[in-house]
Amino acid sequence: xxxxxxxxxxxxxxxxxxxxxxxxxxxxxxxxxxxxEMPVKQSWEPSWKDECRETVKGCDGVIGLITKNYVRADGxxxxxxxxxxxxxxxxxxxxxxxxxxxxxPEPVGDREIDAWNWPAISSFLDRL
Numbered sequence: 076x077x078x079x080x081x082x083x084x085x086x087x088x089x090x091x092x093x094x095x096x097x098x099x100x101x102x103x104x105x106x107x108x109x110x111x112e113m114p115v116k117q118s119w120e121p122s123w124k125d126e127c128r129e130t131v132k133g134c135d136g137v138i139g140l141i142t143k144n145y146v147r148a149d150g151x152x153x154x155x156x157x158x159x160x161x162x163x164x165x166x167x168x169x170x171x172x173x174x175x176x177x178x179x180p181e182p183v184g185d186r187e188i189d190a191w192n193w194p195a196i197s198s199f200l201d202r203l
Contacts, residue, residue: 083200084131084163085112086155087140087170088148094140094170098191105193106200108135116150124153131157135164135203138196141188142170145179156182166199 083102087095099110111130117123127150131137137158145151158165159182167188169175175188189195 079203080133080135081108082134083108083110083203084134084137084154084158085110085140086137086151086158087112088142088144088151089116090144090148091140091142091170094142098138098140098168098170101193102138102196105197108200113150113154116148118149118153123150127154128157128161131163132161136199137163137165138199139165139167139183140170140191141167141175141179141183143173143175145183146176152180152182164199164203166196168195 085095085099102108102110111134113127113130131154137155139151139155155165167183167186168191169188170191
């Protein structure tokens with residue numbers, strides 16, 4: 076088991092920046108964790124992919140903000156793939172009130188997506 080860093084990676088689609096900002100505000104008010112992300116998503120760049128993989132591996136967990144924008148968010152899909160490949164705990168939360176497509180691309184696919192609420196988030200963080 077890797078040494079605990081108290082760092083959480085926030086994975087989001089660039090089009091979901093405002094939801095991301097809202098989530099980050101909520102997390103910073105209620106936790107002692109620090110939060111990291113890849114704000115510039117250059118999923119076509121091998122160097123970006125390598126940096127992303129290393130950044131994700133250095134975290135205790137990942138929170139993925141899943142919205143309809145996930146379908147076209149290659150960078151976010153790569154971030155989550157890195158987390159699952161590294162066997163880092165991942166919490167997927169529904170990022171907005173819009174219905175999600177019935178079939179989401181991997182690595183989310185058929186995985187459970189929790190409602191965005193504090194009990195789900197705090198339960199996940201407490202398990203890390």
